Amino acid sequence: MTSVADGTVYRFNLKTGQRQVLTPATGVESIGILLDDHGRLFVAGGYAGNMRVIDSHSGKVLVTYQLAKDSHTAVNDFTILDGNLYVTDSLAPVLYKVPLGKEGQLPEQSQIKTIPFDGITFAGEGDQGWNASGITPTPDGKALLVVQTNTGILYRVDQHTGKGTPVDVGGADLSWGDGMRLEGRTLYVVRNTPNKLTVLHLNKSGTKGRFGSHGEGPWPCGALGSRQQTPGALTERNETSEALSRRTAQDRRPAFQGPSRGRAVAGPCGRGPPPRAAAGALATSGTPRNCPSAVSTSAQPRLARRHQRRTGKS
Known part of the structure; x- marks a missing residue:
């Protein structure tokens, strides 16, 4: 938890x-x-415009990369596709591409690329200025899905060109969309300010989707954490966390199968573990007010105001 x-x-x-410090304070946001x-934990540095890579066992910072080139930045979320780490920036209209070696080797700073978005307009000031946020591969693994928080638009993005095309979600409300998790063709979208979890059922290419259900809060713990190669979602079937805990206690299926290459590692605060999550797992960013020292997605307006005070920019 950050x-x-x-x-x-x-x-x-x-x-x-119970909690313990994995990596101590840096003085800037995570x-x-x-x-x-x-076993490496990638941590988005928000307004610092950077990304740390941490040994999840020892807490040692392995390397820090500077992604943004100026102060108008909020490095936010991650996904991995075709051996590359893709990173969103909620204030700058770009994707950062961090190539990983065949054995997962970390790159040199000079190898990191910035891909401008094409077809996605960043807008808004202050509380309404939070743009690209959650990111995940499409079900077929041939492109990316990115949700724009302040517009509620879900885009299918070409990872090579940055070209974004709105996904036809059949009128589903994705306003304040934040963290996302794909399991099979089911996309879970956490909507931070309304405190909802919206479920979409997508086609294989991720160009169309239909509304599945809403889950009411207190969902999260704002973003859906991920563990690469072992896919999953924070919740399934729009169940309450209590019902989900009862069901998953008897569920002997292999953990988190599917093509989305991620694993949820945090459940709703105070509600026990998420489905099939191991005790002692690293928790994801975002939490209700009664969980201390963590990222709350409802804190995004507060983050925006802090950024304005620091830079004088909206």
Whole structure:
């Protein structure tokens, strides 16, 4: 779990709720996180415009990359597709592409590329200025899906060119869309301010979707955490967390199967572990007010105001 107050990253025991510091405060925000198969935790640095890579066992910072070239930035969320890490920036209309080696080797700073969005207009000021946020591959793994928080538009994005095309979601409300998780062809979208989890059923290419259901809060713990190569979602079948816990206690299926290459590692705060999540797993960013020192997605307006004070920019 990450802190926007000082950048601390915590490890939570999902059975007891006890926490410990994995990596101490840096003095700058930490927002989205992603855990890969090599035990590395990628941490988005928000307004610092950077990304840290942390050993999830020792908490040691392995490397820090500077992604943004100026102060108008909010590095936010991650996904991996075709051996590349793609990173959203909620204030700058770009994707960052971080190539990983065949064995997952980390790149040199000079190898990181910035891909401008084409067809996605960034807009808004202050509280309404939060744009690209959650990101995940399409069901067929041939493109990316990116949700724009302030417009509620879901885009299918060409990972090579940055060309974004709105997905036909059949009128589903994705306003304040934030963290996303794809499992098979089912897309879970956390909507932070209305405190809802919206479920969409997509076609294979991710060009169309239909509304499945809404889950009411207290969902999260704002973003859906991920662990690469072991796919999953925070919730399934629009169940309450209590019902989900009862069902998954008896569920012996292999954990989190599907092509989305991610694993949820945090459940609703105070509600116990998410489906098939292991005790002691790293928790994802975002939490209700009664969970201390963590990222709350409802804190995005507060983050925007902080950015204005620091830079004088809207």
